[in-house]
Amino acid sequence: MQELADKIAIITGASSGIGRAAALLFAREGAELVVAARRQAELDALAAEIAAAGGRAVALAGDVRDDAYAKALVETAVGNYGGLDIAFNNAAIMGEMGATPDISLAGWNAAIDTNLTAAFLGARHQIPAMLRRGGGSLIFTSTFVGHTAGLPGVAAYAASKSGLIGLTQALAAEFGPRGIRVNALLPGGTDTPMAAPMIGTPESRAFIEGLHALKRIARPEEIARSALYLASDAASFTTGTAMLVDGGVSINRM
Numbered sequence: 039m040q041e042l043a044d045k046i047a048i049i050t051g052a053s054s055g056i057g058r059a060a061a062l063l064f065a066r067e068g069a070e071l072v073v074a075a076r077r078q079a080e081l082d083a084l085a086a087e088i089a090a091a092g093g094r095a096v097a098l099a100g101d102v103r104d105d106a107y108a109k110a111l112v113e114t115a116v117g118n119y120g121g122l123d124i125a126f127n128n129a130a131i132m133g134e135m136g137a138t139p140d141i142s143l144a145g146w147n148a149a150i151d152t153n154l155t156a157a158f159l160g161a162r163h164q165i166p167a168m169l170r171r172g173g174g175s176l177i178f179t180s181t182f183v184g185h186t187a188g189l190p191g192v193a194a195y196a197a198s199k200s201g202l203i204g205l206t207q208a209l210a211a212e213f214g215p216r217g218i219r220v221n222a223l224l225p226g227g228t229d230t231p232m233a234a235p236m237i238g239t240p241e242s243r244a245f246i247e248g249l250h251a252l253k254r255i256a257r258p259e260e261i262a263r264s265a266l267y268l269a270s271d272a273a274s275f276t277t278g279t280a281m282l283v284d285g286g287v288s289i290n291r292m
Contacts, residue, residue, distance in 0.1 A: 040068030041270040046119040048072045048111050050102050050160065051129030053080035055230030056179065059258035060126055060265045065093030067266060070119045072096050074111050075129065094119075102129045102156035112163045122167035124269045127157045128179040132232055133194040146194045153198035157205060165213060173217025176209065177268050178202045180222040185280060186288035203280045210278030219277040221268045226284030227255035251286025 047064055051057035053075035061073050065088040073081050073095050081097035088095040096118050100107035115122045130153045134145025157178050168174030180203055183189050184196030203222050210220040227233065227246045237243040237255065247254050264283040267273050282288055 043068035045069045045123040046115050046121055047124035048115055049126045050074040053077045056258045056261045057128045059262035063262045063266055070094045072111055072115045074098055103151045105159050108159040109163045112167050121171045123174045125164040126177045126265055127160045135191050138193045149194035149198045154201040157202055168218050175269050176220040177265055178206055178222045180224050182224050182284045182288050207278050214277055222280045223265055224280055224282045225261045226250055226287040228261055229255055230258055249287050251290040
């Protein structure tokens with residue numbers, strides 16, 4: 039039985055990494071998709087791959103920081119499929135890295151706008167569409183960084199991603215009575231293009247792997263399976279959580 043049969047989903051950050059893996063998995067599990075990212079060509083290739091496997095996906099490129107784009111994604115889901123049940127707000131950037139006094143205001147704002155404000159913009163359009171369906175599942179990709187562990191040189195990233203946990207809790211309390219579940223997914227180190235600055239050399243990769251209890255980092259498909267759980271009816275009593283899927287990095291001390 040498909041976990042997401044007859045469900046309609048938006049996935050942002052779908053052109054690579056966790057978002058792409060989630061799109062392929064959600065489609066295999068029966069969801070009809072709107073896939074979103076900045077790069078149209080990569081989205082078109084993803085949609086074609088989903089279609090070749092018997093699924094349905096519409097690709098719409100844009101900037102998640104743009105409120106009009108957030109609205110257009112929902113309108114695309116409603117116009118093509120009839121509604122919206124799931125939104126995986128996954129798009130993110132690492133942002134400007136380095137000593138905090140050296141981070142520019144522009145670099146700080148870019149991380150906050152992309153990782154946190156864009157999630158708010160998405161939710162403010164997604165929630166009304168879900169309410170018209172009687173409920174739904176909102177998922178935000180946060181991180182353990184700034185939640186269970188502090189790392190130097192990533193202040194903007196940590197602050198923006200930590201803010202998603204507060205947003206998750208507020209929305210879960212506000213819309214739980216109306217059937218909308220809201221959860222934050224907190225991956226550990228994951229082998230994605232966005233992580234390249236931190237795992238780009240054999241030495242840096244070995245260091246990051248060693249921080250995890252499992253002594254490795256995740257494949258995007260592993261994180262996607264946890265997103266599938268939160269999106270599906272298997273998580274029908276799960277809301278307001280900061281769900282760690284971090285290979286034990288939060289508890290490892292050796």
